[in-house]
Amino acid sequence: MDVEVGGDGESPATGKCFARCLPRETSNSSFRRDFILAYKTLGVVFGGLVTSPLYVYPSMNLESPTEEDYLGIYSIMFWTLTLIGVVKYICIALNADDNGEGGTFALYSLLCKHINIGSSLQSKSVNSRTIFSYSDGAMVTETRNKLGKFLEKNIIAQRIVLFIAMSGVCMLIGDGILTPAISVLSAIEGLRGPFPSVSKVVVEGLSVAVLLALFLLQKHGTSRVSFLFSPIMGAWTFTTPIIGLYSLLKYYPSIFKALSPHYIVHFFLRNKSKGWQLLGGTILCITGAEAMFADLGHFNKRSIQMAFLLTIYPSLILTYAGQTAYLIRHLNDHSDGFYKFVPHVVYWPMFIIATLAAIVASQSLISASFSVIKQSLQLDYFPRVRIIHTSQNKEGEVYSPETNYILMVLCVLIILYFGDGKDIGNAFGVVVILVMLITTILLTIVMIIIWRTPIIIAMLYFVPFFIMEGVYTSAVFTKIPQGGWIPFVISIILASVMFSWHYGRQRKLEYEMKNKIPIDCLNELLSRPEIQRVAGICFFYNKIEDGITPLFGHYLKTMRSLHKVTIFITLRYMLVAKVDSNERIIIRKLGIDGVYECVIHCGFADSISLERDHFFTEIRDSLEQHIKMNSGEFSRHIEEENSELENAKKDGVVHVRGKANFHISKSTSLFDKILLGFYQFLHGNCRSALPNMGIPLHQRVEFGMLYET
Incomplete structure (x- = not known):
């Protein structure tokens, strides 16, 4: 499996994640x-x-x-x-x-x-x-x-x-x-x-x-x-x-x-x-x-x-x-x-x-x-x-x-x-x-x-x-004068890269945690008269737990619209080879029509492709299970939700990812100017945060936002 690990749009395995038990081997086979x-x-x-x-x-x-x-x-x-x-x-x-x-x-x-x-x-x-x-x-x-x-x-x-x-x-x-x-x-x-x-x-x-x-x-x-x-x-x-x-x-x-x-x-x-x-x-x-x-x-x-x-x-x-x-x-x-x-x-x-x-x-x-x-x-x-x-x-x-x-x-x-x-x-x-x-x-x-x-x-x-x-x-x-200086030069360069990247990621995380959109406030945000619900289905990539990234607020303010079906996607990589199909996707409604939160668990040997039909089928099946667990009127709710998903899919699919940079002004400290400037250089030249999941180019949308330092 080909993966770009870490960063926006995904979350590594944490203590909250499950662990699958493999069959025990006999002592001879072991x-x-x-x-x-x-x-x-x-x-x-x-x-x-x-x-x-x-x-x-x-x-x-x-x-x-x-x-x-x-x-x-x-x-x-x-x-x-x-x-x-x-x-x-x-x-x-x-x-x-x-x-x-x-x-x-x-x-x-x-x-x-x-x-x-x-x-x-x-x-x-x-x-x-x-x-x-x-x-x-x-x-x-x-x-x-x-x-x-x-x-x-x-x-x-x-x-x-x-x-x-x-x-x-x-x-x-x-x-x-x-x-x-x-x-x-x-x-x-x-x-x-x-x-x-x-x-x-x-x-x-x-x-x-x-x-x-x-x-x-x-x-x-x-x-x-x-x-x-x-x-x-x-x-x-x-x-x-x-x-x-x-x-x-x-x-x-x-x-x-x-x-x-x-x-x-x-x-x-x-x-x-x-x-x-x-x-x-x-x-x-x-x-x-x-x-x-x-x-x-x-x-x-x-x-x-x-x-x-x-x-x-x-x-x-x-x-x-x-x-x-x-x-x-x-x-x-x-x-x-x-x-x-x-x-x-x-x-x-x-x-x-x-x-x-x-x-x-x-x-x-x-x-x-x-x-x-x-x-x-x-x-x-x-x-x-x-x-x-x-x-x-x-x-x-x-x-x-x-x-x-x-x-x-x-x-x-x-x-x-x-x-x-x-x-x-x-x-x-x-x-x-x-x-x-x-x-x-x-x-x-x-x-x-x-x-x-x-x-x-x-x-x-x-x-x-x-x-x-x-x-x-x-x-x-x-031995430092006779060639021993080489590893120190290499280490200083690598340490500078690691520390700058770590510092930049820390500052971004602090900003997003401080300015995240609580789930409870989402309904109020979407009920504003200037926000229009448009046809189609949108996969919006989110990395904040128990909340939504401030990038989403910036997206709404700029676009003044939201797709009728919007699914906040969090990718979480697990320390297992393959995740069982019934454990792979966890989805729940956020209390608003057509708005869902979806966590995708991926093993390191799993093949991920979000544009194929079987992924959409997995989303729909997981949603059915969620409705059955939380509603007494199974058939009517399932039929309505499935119909809404199918119609949104026909109207078009879009994958949205936000990309944040720091706003470095004259008032920014010299320390931040150096470290955050180097971080932005690294961030601008490293690989995309999302792995290559076969998403067609015409379905991809990226937008930017400046974070205050």
Whole structure:
């Protein structure tokens, strides 16, 4: 299904909406499904993690390393993978999903739904004392704890949380730009081993060609891509640990003694500030972990856990062990720490597999970028872009053409600007650790407010990870002059777009809530002598709950007429694949002849077309049900209403949508002039609020209105 999410004319799912219960699966079928999904996750979710051996050691810029240095570095990577990868993400973070979605903005969305923070359409409809959510169709009422009450009352704290969430989204999108660039470039660099004459220009050109092909494949959907990519990643995760095992047995069989943390202590005591700076390279061993969390909507928790614990984690431990063992015997070969440790007999097969695996690595961050953009749209924090659901049964599996092509252009520019995987690694480290630090902060808030975890236990999670990631952050900040500034520039641009859009939407919502037309006043408004009722049927798109948008008042004042049959349409998208036909349309009369309120519930895989006859039939059938429930004279009322609808349809159908802009005058503050001016630029250049529902052009009417600032 092709949908533009968020904005005028539609409303996202709120706590008031229903949830459909799916049939329960047997344990055997569930396990079989998860096992198949676990295999598919290899091709989408873990790319950045499993290809990190291609660029971790080359990114460190080691100077005269010793055996003890390599043992310390391997110990750091082992415990980083174990603590951050296994404990933080696999055991804890994957449980903090929002209707199956993961990532930093999913955590923020989860907070918005459980406490009254933010100014999105969802939070405006939430009661200030209790929150209503659905779990297997049951409504649950939750009371606030102290932290929840503090966030609700403190606007500064709310803005800090929002800023943290926005920063996480921006950094993850930056990750989606840098991961494809560094992964593919590092893999193609393998050509220069046997062929030193191959120039950097050739390597850059081949890398660009590979990335262009990858981005053009995205429109086919994650499922099709994962089916193609999973065998590639399966081959990578099977062959690299075998080579790693061969290497450690040949060069340094006692490498696993480095698992003792005392090697980390000695590493820092020996290298001091230099060892601290090298953390900027070791952090790349865990790159892709955040994408694993953000890609949760494409698969499910158990399949990701199975794939990581059974294949990815042991594969990385053995691969890094083999690399380190080789480097202990070849101390100065770290500039190409992957291809040097590959035996010559299998060099070319491994080059092919590594290149294909780098393509897969790029996929994990690209799909994660699509997910966080969709989450931002659902919360109305990002300009409307086209969101295509590429799966009929997975709500989280999406594709965004605009996002895809912007990422493609930026990836190509990164390669052409840097031309070297080592330089990109400096920028990469900044993105990797900052998004992890942001997840730690938001996840701690979720643990305390939503999971009701005791403060002491929550601190046992927060303090160790905050200190660990804080130390990593301080190290990567030294790389800012050497390319680390790139993600900050990207993040500042994205944050400006998100904040301006959010501010503009908030101001519009405040104006409309303040000036909405109450349902009770509608009869008085339409009874004015200057208002004429004309033949035909009008679908007027409305987004205000318990009232009508002030755009309708402006429409009446300007047109001085209203169709004999007027239906106020609200589109509400649900987190289910398809909505049952008897639950799809809810319609009621507004106490005035020919005037109705209609809510259309749409699943993400539903096909919407408002100009086809079966939609009109659904409207009529829903109206019949409404009359039967509210009138004792069934047949006469139904016949009259049906006759009125049929006659109005013959006289003509029109779809009316209002479009509001801000009136920026000389008295408007400079702050509003800048932010609202930028918002209007974004609003004027983004997609239409209404999805493409096949409405003929001659039936569409759009009119404008200026809101006072």
